[in-house]
Amino acid sequence: MADNTTAQNSTADLNLAFLGTGSMNGAIMRGIIASGHAPERITATVRTPSKAVALADETGVNAIATEDDENANLTAVAEADVVFLGVKPVGILDLCREIAGALKPAAAVVSVAAGITVAAMEAALRDGQPVVRSMPNTPLTVGLGAVGVAAGTSIDESTLDSVVKLYEGAGVVKVVAEDQIEAVTAVSGSGPAYIFYMAEAMAAAGEKLGLDAGTARELAAATVAGAGRMLAEPGADAAQLRRNVTSPKGTTAAALDSFAASGLEEMVLKAETACVERSRELTRDLSS
Numbered sequence: 001m002a003d004n005t006t007a008q009n010s011t012a013d014l015n016l017a018f019l020g021t022g023s024m025n026g027a028i029m030r031g032i033i034a035s036g037h038a039p040e041r042i043t044a045t046v047r048t049p050s051k052a053v054a055l056a057d058e059t060g061v062n063a064i065a066t067e068d069d070e071n072a073n074l075t076a077v078a079e080a081d082v083v084f085l086g087v088k089p090v091g092i093l094d095l096c097r098e099i100a101g102a103l104k105p106a107a108a109v110v111s112v113a114a115g116i117t118v119a120a121m122e123a124a125l126r127d128g129q130p131v132v133r134s135m136p137n138t139p140l141t142v143g144l145g146a147v148g149v150a151a152g153t154s155i156d157e158s159t160l161d162s163v164v165k166l167y168e169g170a171g172v173v174k175v176v177a178e179d180q181i182e183a184v185t186a187v188s189g190s191g192p193a194y195i196f197y198m199a200e201a202m203a204a205a206g207e208k209l210g211l212d213a214g215t216a217r218e219l220a221a222a223t224v225a226g227a228g229r230m231l232a233e234p235g236a237d238a239a240q241l242r243r244n245v246t247s248p249k250g251t252t253a254a255a256l257d258s259f260a261a262s263g264l265e266e267m268v269l270k271a272e273t274a275c276v277e278r279s280r281e282l283t284r285d286l287s288s
């Protein structure tokens, strides 16, 4: 790891840019603002002017639309210390090339994209630009996110620490080797969708078992949210929390036995493996 950047004791003074402020970058930005970062220190870019107005009204950030100003991304990064790239994977390297000359040399470029490698980003930016490949998830928006970060080759510890601290304002952060980012994607990046799918399936089953649709949806959503909150408590252990619900020979045991007989663990492993393989395909197709 290089040692070429100014030490930052706190992240409060950092200017942030969010380029492509859709679902993921929007969730990161909202989580970071909720953790106390001043919106006046944030510039966000989106495609359409109406979205820029809505985002600025909602969050207080400076929002610029690329349809209004073709230089919006360049303007956004000009004063930024940390730049979050939140466009789809297919657009990440073009965006790197677009902003390369406008970045401050010490600004950290943080990608949230699946499949795009550190090496590909570094090749698309100026030599020595600090890079972070991260895999966040949307619960960052409510301060309950989970993020994996992998350092680029030119980033110093202090700059990486600033990125970690920004994310930590809104969730749990693990610094991992880049070859572990795909596993992070499979567990936590894509993970919220598995849980929402489970909530949908629980509600649909509840309806088939006699509840009206609205009641089933509300009960399933409250159950998933409540269980999630319990898991977020310090020291919580999923297996113990599960045992606390499961009376011997009771109703929960009957349901869990049925899940096991249907191969739930194998099913999850297969799904997460498909996620990793898709991430590798994206790398093959897009990281050049």
Ligand SMILES: NC(=O)C1=CN([C@@H]2O[C@H](COP(=O)(O)OP(=O)(O)OC[C@H]3O[C@@H](n4cnc5c(N)ncnc54)[C@H](O)[C@@H]3O)[C@@H](O)[C@H]2O)C=CC1
Binding pocket: 019, 020, 021, 022, 023, 024, 025, 045, 046, 047, 048, 066, 073, 086, 087, 088, 089, 091, 095, 112, 113, 114, 135, 136, 137, 138, 189, 190
């Ligand atoms: N949605 C999720 O839960 C997660 C997404 N990601 C990653 O986040 C990235 C974005 O995904 P989403 O947020 O789901 O997509 P999204 O479509 O919601 O957001 C992308 C945004 O970027 C805007 N955009 C596109 N090109 C632009 C440009 N050149 N300048 C400014 N704005 C531009 C689009 O209009 C859109 O609002 C992807 O690379 C994905 O791999 C990573 C982890 C989780």
Ligand SMILES: O=C(O)[C@@H]1CCC=N1
Binding pocket: 114, 185, 189, 190
């Ligand atoms: O579905 C995707 O490709 C992105 C990456 C992780 C979550 N959403």
